[in-house]
Structures are given as structure tokens and as C-alpha cells.
Amino acid sequence: MNILLDSKKLNKHYNLGKKNRIKVLKDVNLEVLRGEFVTIMGPSGSGKSTLLYNLSGMDQVSSGRVIFNGKELSSLSEKSLSALRLKDMGFIFQQIHLLNNLSIQDNITLSGYLCGRKNRKDIVKRAQMLMEMTGIESLAQNDITQASGGQLQRVGICRALINDPEIIFGDEPTGALDSQSSYEIMELLRRINHAGTTVFLVTHDPKVASRSDRVLYMVDGQVVSEKRICRYMGGKKEAISREKDLSQWLMDTQNVSLVMEKKKCLKTSI
């Protein structure tokens, strides 16, 4: 399996006034393989969403490189970057941001029309296939106000997949769902991943992370640890950790990060 996405010495800072610069990402190096399912965890404010925005070209890096499918994102014009995001990347968020005045089907097909890769008939056909796969085909002509949170998240997944992207980025896609809906959405994402789409998710939920191939843990703008759950054997994924191992690793990693935080607080208060 080859590398689909990688970052080299990725830094991101925000200037909050003349002498107030906050460093959110610090020299992040990571590689995501084609077909991999990666989740990223860490305390609130550690930089997970910022990392996702910078890896997907939704935000601009302050320094360092992000290479997607052999292209360095910062070398692309705004137009080429938008086209790449539309065609090769899909996005799902906790807040789904659907258009109120369009039906569920039209919300899904809209990005297909904007992309222009397929004709109208094929886009509708693909939307119908995706709605069937996600179990919302009976809602196609409904208004989005007539769907539950879990159903709307499925609409979001169909919309993200309409242009058959290389990768799906998700920022807490199950964050607002009950545990049953969250489980179903993860099952769906796993099926999509098994069919070949790479998935990169931010999550706070260890259950969600336990269903990925590899979990990264961020503290204070850096990836400090990672846990591999599956490995590749003869072109197939094989589980090498159990949920119990992941819980233990998470506890250890959280303890280490708490010690790091305490040391930092001590340093700044001296």
C-alpha cells in the first residue's frame, strides 16, 4: 500500500494581536496509507481539528508541507485546490450543514453537479445507490427537517461520497449521535473503507477509534503516540489489538500527557 497523504514538519500558528502568537501544530510529520482508516484522539484544544483542516487544504499551513496524492497542497492555486477538494476529498462533520430548501436527494447530488465529472443521470443514479447503501432511499424526496440526526449524518456521508473521493475526512461525525446511531455510522464508514476509500477521523470516542486501523494521539499540537489496531497481511487487514489493549494504551497515553501538561504548567508558573 502506498502513501496517499503525508505531512512534513507541518506547523500552524495564529496571530492574535501584535505580540500574541499561538502555535497550534508543531512539526507534525505523519503518513496515511491509501486504503487506511486512521482516527485521531487527544484532549480538547490539542489541535486535532486544526490538523484535519490543514491536511485537507481547508486551511493554509504556516510552514511545512502537506502532500496529497503526490501534489503539494500549498503549491496549488486556490482554484486547483478547490477542484481537488471537490473531486478527491469528502467531508463529514458533527454539524452537517445541509441546505434547508433542497430535498435530501438534491442535497446529495449538488456537489456532483458542481464537480462536473459525470452527467446528470449518472449523478442521480449514484446518489440513489448511496442512499440505498446507507438505508435512506425512502427519504430521497423528503425535506431535511423530516429526518433524524442519524439519518442526516447518512445524508452527509452520501454527499461526501457522491464524487467517489480518494479520502473521507470526518470531524467528530458521530459526536452528536446516540450510541446505536454512532455504531451504525461507524459500520457504514468501515464498509466504505473496505471498498477502498481512505478514512481520516477526529474523535473523542474510544469505541469509534477502536474500529479504525490506527489511532494517533495528539497533545499540545504534536502527535505523541500511536496505536496500530490492524496490519496488512497479503493485501488484507488483520486485527492485531483488541478493544482492551486500546483502552490500556489510551489510559497510559492520557496519564503521560497529564504529566507533560503538569510539567508545562510548573515551567510557566516559575
Ligand SMILES: Nc1ncnc2c1ncn2[C@@H]1O[C@H](COP(=O)(O)OP(=O)(O)OP(=O)(O)O)[C@@H](O)[C@H]1O
Ligand atoms: N482560527 C483560530 N484562531 C485562533 N485560535 C484558534 C483558531 N482555530 C483554533 N484555534 C486554537 O487552536 C487550538 C486547537 O484547536 P482545535 O479546534 O484544533 O483543537 P481540538 O483538539 O480539535 O479541540 P476539540 O477536541 O475541543 O474540538 C485551540 O487552542 C483553539 O483555541
